[in-house]
Amino acid sequence: MDLLYYLRLARSNWLLILLSMVLAAATALVITAKTPPRYAATVSMLVSAHDKETSTATAYQAALLSAQRVKSYARLLTSRKLVSRVASGEDEIRRLLANVTAEAVPDTVILQATVTDGDPARAARLANALGTAFTRLIDQMERVTPNSPATVKVTVVDQAGVPKKPVSPRPLLNLAIALLIALMVAACAIAVRKVLDTAVTSIEELRRLSNSPVLGVIGYERDARRYPLILRHDGQSSRSEAFRSLRTNLRFVSVDHKPRSLVVTSCLPSEGKTSVATNLAITFAHAGWRVILVDGDLRRPHVPAYLGIEGAVGLTDVLVGDVELPDAVQSWGEPRLSVLPSGKIPPNPSELLGSQEMRKLINGLTADYDIVIIDTAPLLPVTDAAALAATCDDVLLVAKCGKTRRENVTRAGELLSSVNAHLVGAVLNFVPHKSGEVYGYGEYRTDVNEQPAPLVGV
Numbered sequence: 143m144d145l146l147y148y149l150r151l152a153r154s155n156w157l158l159i160l161l162s163m164v165l166a167a168a169t170a171l172v173i174t175a176k177t178p179p180r181y182a183a184t185v186s187m188l189v190s191a192h193d194k195e196t197s198t199a200t201a202y203q204a205a206l207l208s209a210q211r212v213k214s215y216a217r218l219l220t221s222r223k224l225v226s227r228v229a230s231g232e233d234e235i236r237r238l239l240a241n242v243t244a245e246a247v248p249d250t251v252i253l254q255a256t257v258t259d260g261d262p263a264r265a266a267r268l269a270n271a272l273g274t275a276f277t278r279l280i281d282q283m284e285r286v287t288p289n290s291p292a293t294v295k296v297t298v299v300d301q302a303g304v305p306k307k308p309v310s311p312r313p314l315l316n317l318a319i320a321l322l323i324a325l326m327v328a329a330c331a332i333a334v335r336k337v338l339d340t341a342v343t344s345i346e347e348l349r350r351l352s353n354s355p356v357l358g359v360i361g362y363e364r365d366a367r368r369y370p371l372i373l374r375h376d377g378q379s380s381r382s383e384a385f386r387s388l389r390t391n392l393r394f395v396s397v398d399h400k401p402r403s404l405v406v407t408s409c410l411p412s413e414g415k416t417s418v419a420t421n422l423a424i425t426f427a428h429a430g431w432r433v434i435l436v437d438g439d440l441r442r443p444h445v446p447a448y449l450g451i452e453g454a455v456g457l458t459d460v461l462v463g464d465v466e467l468p469d470a471v472q473s474w475g476e477p478r479l480s481v482l483p484s485g486k487i488p489p490n491p492s493e494l495l496g497s498q499e500m501r502k503l504i505n506g507l508t509a510d511y512d513i514v515i516i517d518t519a520p521l522l523p524v525t526d527a528a529a530l531a532a533t534c535d536d537v538l539l540v541a542k543c544g545k546t547r548r549e550n551v552t553r554a555g556e557l558l559s560s561v562n563a564h565l566v567g568a569v570l571n572f573v574p575h576k577s578g579e580v581y582g583y584g585e586y587r588t589d590v591n592e593q594p595a596p597l598v599g600v
Contacts, residue, residue: 184256186254188251360573361384404537419435427477438519438526495529
């Protein structure tokens, strides 16, 4: 995983990141607006040792004594004993204790006491009162006897002034912290979502899970559900080009093995297998192949609805002997594409598709046509596709990007392997163009002499 991977992950989840940041910014602004301002006033005091001697040795000892006292005095500044001299009443004492801080300035003998309050004038008054009370307290504590001079003296060197600006809230700091927290939360949510999401989202995943080459990448188009066939824009869209690429890959995936009968299936419903089978048949017909599209989904047939043909008579009627094959096959489009609808929905689809009659039918179709493309039911819910896969030459597995689960692809591959079916490859369907897996053909046009004739449903 490199930086580009994380950038793509962030781009695919940009809406979540944006919403998190907007929510964090709004929360920070609301909290800032509702937080009352607080003002801080600071008084500075100097700690010095008192000695009548003026020799260097005694001056040095006085300096050491002052430095030692500073650390202890910083804690004394926030003691109840001192605060009780400034505040009256238990509530006021507790409030002042919670809002007073003291520190010794490093490498000096200066003490600073800071009082925070909602009223700037009161904060300054309390800070100055605290400084005055502290000097008196130290003067009393550092006397050996009541009449002897104090060994250490504290002097107020800088009175607390009335603060002009509040120390809190700080809008910019609050906003920055909120945005940072939002980014961290969004990153964690994206990471958890990525770990928990087991859907196939890339070519590499599909290739590894299916243990077969990915022969096609079909991009997502908004109107693909309304217009599933590659007939719009004279067949010059990126979707049409993707199916032409799939056709080419199928032709050359094995030089010594020319595909004659191809089962198109998926792991679960709604993954686009019928759309792939239908458009692939149209693409082969454009290339001049004699193609027959068989609707082998005897549970939920969709080929007649895609092509706009009648599907009441078809495969099941041929298998049970009610109708002859030539009478059930319909021609569609120009150049002609032969279509064998599913016919009546039987009570035993698996038995019909795995029967000897079905084997004979496929053998007969492969003798009459260059390629037989069979749309079947999904692999995992029922055994129809597995029964057909064992009979036909190749199987093409369709996976829907962002929906098909990895474990389902693995199970589908194991199921096909158990019936000795040949999985020729996989197709990644409904791939978002922003994922980087789909080439943008834009206004791509083939050469005039290579333009396929448009098919028109009849």
